[in-house]
Amino acid sequence: MLNTHGLDVSAAIKTLVLILDLVGTFVFALSGALAGAKHRLDFFGIMVLSFAAGNFGGITRDLLIGAVPPAAITDWRYLAVSILAGVLTFFWHPAIERLRSAVLVFDAAGLALFAVAGTQKALAFGLNPAMAALLGMLTGIGGGMMRDVLLTEIPAVLRAEIYALAALAGATVVVIGQLLLLPSAIMAIIGAVLCFAIRMLAIRRSWNLPAPPD
């Protein structure tokens, strides 16, 4: 698809999405590697935590919708950015720890992108709207859950902060767009921005979901 300036717009969008996807993977992998370093895993363990945190959400989604082998297994770039995140963390984790607030911003961006892209993929594979939104959310939160399970901690996303809900909000925008036949690229952007905004606000204002009444 060429625009009036002769640029191939759809190829540019594809490249942009891939780059964002890899950035998201990288940032999630950082969170896995940092958690691994804190638990004094060895070099290999930190690589596993990197890969799991960066890719487990997408892998689970792909297994559930039947997109086998999962993209994270067939495309070497997901592995490459995961290992890069792991190696950087291994050698410079105190520095990355100090960048925590920047990492949180990128993490929110990764969450937004994963939720939106995961929802689109699930819709493309014929899942019903409600489940597509939930699989989009799972794409965003699955890696962090696996990271915590491997470190024998109750997944943080189950206990504190508005995180999954931000992902679900972004995913829901995509699904509504599909139901109303609105242009998917625009709805994806709106969904991602919404997810990102909710997540950033939740961090700033320490929003939490309620626990059950006693």
Place this chain on the structure above:
Amino acid sequence: MLNTHGLDVSAAIKTLVLILDLVGTFVFALSGALAGAKHRLDFFGIMVLSFAAGNFGGITRDLLIGAVPPAAITDWRYLAVSILAGVLTFFWHPAIERLRSAVLVFDAAGLALFAVAGTQKALAFGLNPAMAALLGMLTGIGGGMMRDVLLTEIPAVLRAEIYALAALAGATVVVIGQLLLLPSAIMAIIGAVLCFAIRMLAIRRSWNLPAPPD
């Protein structure tokens, strides 16, 4: 298939099985939600535990036999009853806690149904009899195992009480029926009743499997 009174029997059976399946999902989801509430998860965490406890056994079975996407992902009703169980537990968990003995009876019924239905599905997908029985058992116990793993507890089913064995007994009846070409509906009922009876007796009499000798 119409019976002599002109009723569509096979449709009635199908509806009955679906209802029982949803009841089983609901009760398992209750167990997940209650465990989540006890661990002070937030609202979202309790929903995740509900869904995982209610559906993870069936999802795992479906992934293993190649029935993708799993039924729990494509049929919104499994999600709906899981969320219903989660919401009820969130707001009224002390009341549900008091109904514990009733919940245990329904849980035994859910186990019986999941074990039998899971075995039938595995047989329908061409699994060998021994594995079909084990996948039936897994359908019954998988949700509770995932619930415990997410809460970083050793799955209760691995340590105490006659639970998996009851499921396996029911599953075995179904498999034997298939091998001997007996009518599957009748064998399913016998299997489910056997599983239910063993489980209820195990609760009443505090039956446990032995741990290894010291």
Place this chain on the structure above:
Amino acid sequence: MLNTHGLDVSAAIKTLVLILDLVGTFVFALSGALAGAKHRLDFFGIMVLSFAAGNFGGITRDLLIGAVPPAAITDWRYLAVSILAGVLTFFWHPAIERLRSAVLVFDAAGLALFAVAGTQKALAFGLNPAMAALLGMLTGIGGGMMRDVLLTEIPAVLRAEIYALAALAGATVVVIGQLLLLPSAIMAIIGAVLCFAIRMLAIRRSWNLPAPPD
């Protein structure tokens, strides 16, 4: 394929690989059963740990590459050797505990075989070389990771000893052989021997990978 003595060589190799595969499953299952006995699981729990430790790596690989249902589910012999390991451990775990150094040797052999065979299977399913090697490694380490997760311990392979790296070295030899079009049987043997040697040396000399610098 008949050799000059009239023996069917390829059938003999196939049988040999199957036997080695079952031996590997058996030894891994022993490690699962022993860990279960140490945590005072009941009879059923020990069987689950046996099966999980012996087969989870291969099952995960098969799900990821789309080889469904996984071999460990369709071939009853994997189940049989897993249960055998569990039963032996249940009744005689002190004796097996005393054979620990022999078990470690067999475990290294199992790791070597799983890594090499897992890599070959992943290549046969069209995975790219780097991912095939990692899936070979996963075949070798996945069972032990699941064993530890079920017992709510951080997987040992993430923290200590040269274990995954030995598997990865063996897997890499297989992949290089494929890329250079070298005879696959010979490269498989070299890979397996390399993995075994690294693992045994690591045990003897207590090699560990470094943890991240403080």
